[in-house]
Amino acid sequence: KQEVTQIPAALSVPEGENLVLNCSFTDSAIYNLQWFRQDPGKGLTSLLLIQSSQREQTSGRLNASLDKSSGRSTLYIAASQPGDSATYLCAVRGLGNTGKLIFGQGTTLQVKP
Amino acid sequence: EPEVTQTPSHQVTQMGQEVILRCVPISNHLYFYWYRQILGQKVEFLVSFYNNEISEKSEIFDDQFSVERPDGSNFTLKIRSTKLEDSAMYFCAGDLTRSGANVLTFGAGSRLTVL
Numbered sequence: 001k002q003e004v005t006q007i008p009a010a011l012s013v014p015e016g017e018n019l020v021l022n023c024s025f026t027d028s029a030i031y032n033l034q035w036f037r038q039d040p041g042k043g044l045t046s047l048l049l050i051q052s053s054q055r056e057q058t059s060g061r062l063n064a065s066l067d068k069s070s071g072r073s074t075l076y077i078a079a080s081q082p083g084d085s086a087t088y089l090c091a092v093r094g095l096g097n098t099g100k101l102i103f104g105q106g107t108t109l110q111v112k113p
Numbered sequence: 114e115p116e117v118t119q120t121p122s123h124q125v126t127q128m129g130q131e132v133i134l135r136c137v138p139i140s141n142h143l144y145f146y147w148y149r150q151i152l153g154q155k156v157e158f159l160v161s162f163y164n165n166e167i168s169e170k171s172e173i174f175d176d177q178f179s180v181e182r183p184d185g186s187n188f189t190l191k192i193r194s195t196k197l198e199d200s201a202m203y204f205c206a207g208d209l210t211r212s213g214a215n216v217l218t219f220g221a222g223s224r225l226t227v228l
Contacts, residue, residue, distance in 0.1 A: 042221060043222045098161075101158060104155065
């Protein structure tokens with residue numbers, strides 16, 4: 001059974017720092033991995049989608065990497081801003097005819113001005 | 114940019130009452146999902162729906178739950194007799210394909226509080 005774990009659970013950094021959020025998954029047989037942002041009491045906003053054949057994806061100050069064989073993904077945020085404060089979730093989609101995502105518990109990020 | 118719209122944003126109900134949560138997916142999406150997030154816990158898959166039938170469901174999705182897309186636009190989640198433990202944020206999501214080549218798009222969620 002696929003398990004997704006994110007560390008750290010919470011992170012507080014001063015504005016301007018570069019930071020890395022970690023995601024690990026137990027079953028490397030995935031179709032893709034998606035990173036989401038969730039603001040308090042709000043929905044999920046997709047940030048980056050990495051297919052299993054890809055190593056990384058970039059969008060602005062965000063870079064996500066995927067090492068499928070070791071069951072790891074990282075989300076790198078460059079030059080963090082207070083507006084980046086949110087919970088970041090990673091989710092994996094398994095192989096086969098399924099659209100189901102398995103989520104990690106998230107990393108809650110606070111960027112202090 | 115197209116959005117997935119969910120109503121109501123918040124519903125408070127008494128235990129044992131029926132609740133219907135509604136979702137209007139993006140118009141060209143074909144696959145639809147319900148997820149839930151109990152406060153402080155992970156987002157959990159409930160059910161996927163395609164071509165007017167359930168294609169996959171989790172162990173959470175028992176006989177108290179049902180989904181339908183009655184008019185080709187709205188996608189609903191019904192909880193027949195709510196329990197305290199059904200209190201959660203419920204998210205609707207949609208996708209163009211099942212393959213995962215595209216981003217799964219989520220709605221803003223419906224918060225259900227069962228008293």
